[in-house]
Amino acid sequence: MEQKQFKSESKRLLEMMINSIYTHKEIFLREIISNASDAIDKLYFKSLTDTSVGMNKEDFEILIEADKENRRLIIRDNGIGMTKDELENNLGTIAQSGSLAFKTSNELGDDSQIIGQFGVGFYSAFMVAKEVTVRTKAYGSEQAYEWKSEGVEGYTIDECDKESVGTEIILSLKEDTDDEKYTKYLDQYQIQSLVKKYSDYIRFPIKTEVEHTHYDEEGNPGEVHKEIKVINSMLPLWKKNKSELTDEDYTTFYTDKFGDFYPPAAHIHTHTEGSATFDALLFIPSKTPFDYYSKDFEKGLQLYSSGVMIMERCADLIPDYFSFVRGLVDSEDLSLNISRELLQHDRQLKIIAKTLEKSIKSELVKMMKNDREKYEEFYSNFGLQFKFGIYQSYGANRDILKDLLMFNSSFSDKKTTLDEYVSRMKEDQEYIFYACGDSVKRIESLPQTELVKDKGYEILYFTDEVDEFAIKVLIDYNGKKFKSVSDNDLNLETTEEKEESKKQAEESQDMFTFMKETLGDKVNEVKLSSRLKNAPVCLSSSGALSLDMEKVLNAMPQNSDKQVKAQKALELNGSHPIFAKLKALYESDKDMLAKYTKLLYSQALLIEGISIEDPVELSNMICDLMV
Numbered sequence: 001m002e003q004k005q006f007k008s009e010s011k012r013l014l015e016m017m018i019n020s021i022y023t024h025k026e027i028f029l030r031e032i033i034s035n036a037s038d039a040i041d042k043l044y045f046k047s048l049t050d051t052s053v054g055m056n057k058e059d060f061e062i063l064i065e066a067d068k069e070n071r072r073l074i075i076r077d078n079g080i081g082m083t084k085d086e087l088e089n090n091l092g093t094i095a096q097s098g099s100l101a102f103k104t105s106n107e108l109g110d111d112s113q114i115i116g117q118f119g120v121g122f123y124s125a126f127m128v129a130k131e132v133t134v135r136t137k138a139y140g141s142e143q144a145y146e147w148k149s150e151g152v153e154g155y156t157i158d159e160c161d162k163e164s165v166g167t168e169i170i171l172s173l174k175e176d177t178d179d180e181k182y183t184k185y186l187d188q189y190q191i192q193s194l195v196k197k198y199s200d201y202i203r204f205p206i207k208t209e210v211e212h213t214h215y216d217e218e219g220n221p222g223e224v225h226k227e228i229k230v231i232n233s234m235l236p237l238w239k240k241n242k243s244e245l246t247d248e249d250y251t252t253f254y255t256d257k258f259g260d261f262y263p264p265a266a267h268i269h270t271h272t273e274g275s276a277t278f279d280a281l282l283f284i285p286s287k288t289p290f291d292y293y294s295k296d297f298e299k300g301l302q303l304y305s306s307g308v309m310i311m312e313r314c315a316d317l318i319p320d321y322f323s324f325v326r327g328l329v330d331s332e333d334l335s336l337n338i339s340r341e342l343l344q345h346d347r348q349l350k351i352i353a354k355t356l357e358k359s360i361k362s363e364l365v366k367m368m369k370n371d372r373e374k375y376e377e378f379y380s381n382f383g384l385q386f387k388f389g390i391y392q393s394y395g396a397n398r399d400i401l402k403d404l405l406m407f408n409s410s411f412s413d414k415k416t417t418l419d420e421y422v423s424r425m426k427e428d429q430e431y432i433f434y435a436c437g438d439s440v441k442r443i444e445s446l447p448q449t450e451l452v453k454d455k456g457y458e459i460l461y462f463t464d465e466v467d468e469f470a471i472k473v474l475i476d477y478n479g480k481k482f483k484s485v486s487d488n489d490l491n492l493e494t495t496e497e498k499e500e501s502k503k504q505a506e507e508s509q510d511m512f513t514f515m516k517e518t519l520g521d522k523v524n525e526v527k528l529s530s531r532l533k534n535a536p537v538c539l540s541s542s543g544a545l546s547l548d549m550e551k552v553l554n555a556m557p558q559n560s561d562k563q564v565k566a567q568k569a570l571e572l573n574g575s576h577p578i579f580a581k582l583k584a585l586y587e588s589d590k591d592m593l594a595k596y597t598k599l600l601y602s603q604a605l606l607i608e609g610i611s612i613e614d615p616v617e618l619s620n621m622i623c624d625l626m627v
């Protein structure tokens, strides 16, 4: 018997497999089952045109046998088998992709649905087996052959006895180590769960012998019952016709497969043809997963190639802002690289991802229109992602996301979309106004909102830290620019009002200069306010950085040593009694005016929710004034 050498690149690959520290060794079973399914596909296809094959679709099967005594796992199929030459070529060389050659030479088109074209799957058996034996009899030949290998040393091929056409793969499992218990692959539950996980939708039955122990009335174990059971469900739900499926079917599938206790808020089931052909089945969860906002959370969709799962979480299929979506994609035309775990980041995948993104968006828009309450619940679970999505992409995703945003507003206690806001804008209203704060209640009492509200303009309430950052990136919504109520220049006065306040400001200019000098570089300016109605004082900002952005950025731990500073103005209400008092003090008691100035500045900070630098000084000043 002659020992043959593997082709050099096969040998390298084999070495990789044998010494693999790959964490998903269990995929060997998927690979072997896929090969068996391919082989059955070929013979089944032949049987359709050639009656001498003598097989019906129901006759085909894949059998898994766990021979515990000898530590062997055996996978049998009654597919097309291999001739001696094929054994030599297919299992001695990696580059030889038999299924691919078969496909093109026979011009079968897509009908035969041959999984594969990958070229390395079989060798993954060496991740769990110390010896692999392949016994096979090709369709149409009399003689069967046995291929045997213990790994890199090479392989042997000999004649053997085998009754029926098909292939039998015998894996002599490696000895258990501390890290890896290969014995588990002989366990019936393990086998069933691996088949369920990776090969559930192989379209031929995968059978294995299962044992049931019968218990008598007292609970004592009795007879052990053995039975051959089909363990895969064969037809994927996503391959079924939508019209035949009920909501319950989708819900059961979702809760089973993705381990969620709650039914999904929505599902998307699509079949796409064109630049990429694929089926997708996506779900929007109705509750936030417990780890969603932790760093352990991994986004991604399951990826199938013609019904065989090749990747548990393919992150490239889903953008971060839709990371809550669960589901799967099944495509026939993906090119896969060596490990099948790492997909080549190919064009196909990008096209699929783009298509999915659009479907998800339109599903969400539909939910928003048809079931507002549901959308609001969804939004409270996952809406924050959209704002981060806009901000982190510097606005590149604005068109996808801007219509999905919602905010509280002064219009009602329900959330509003930007579209709804704009539709309610007054004729003379130039901007979309917003105000920031920790809570709706707090924002509602901000003095800066007074005049805007008085004019009858609606104000969006930004209560998430990311809100204003996102909106700065968004710049405008359908041509309407965003404006903070704390912005220096709201441009809300009539020409007359402007004249009036200009006059008043000129009259008090010296006092403002004195007050500004008192505050030093704490503010850039002290000025007469055009936005206050009842409150005596407030802060406003000009420039790119707002007061709230200053607050957020300075609170970030990584910024603790480089604090940013917004350009602030201290604004005074000219019609408030305190203003007259200030003017009087400017004439009579500048020391007291300095105290008042500091006090007013501290008040403005407090209203804004910014902590004051020296609370003790403030407290002392108040006491001084009280006695």
Ligand code: ADP
Pocket (backbone or CB within 6 Å): 031, 035, 036, 039, 077, 079, 080, 081, 082, 090, 091, 096, 097, 098, 099, 100, 116, 117, 118, 119, 120, 121, 122, 123, 166, 167
């Ligand atoms: P791939 O399946 O990607 O082609 P593999 O290394 O898994 O690569 O298998 C190599 C080839 O060996 C297959 O293409 C096929 O021709 C042949 N083969 C493997 N398993 C079987 C089987 N059970 N029956 C028939 N042929 C098989």
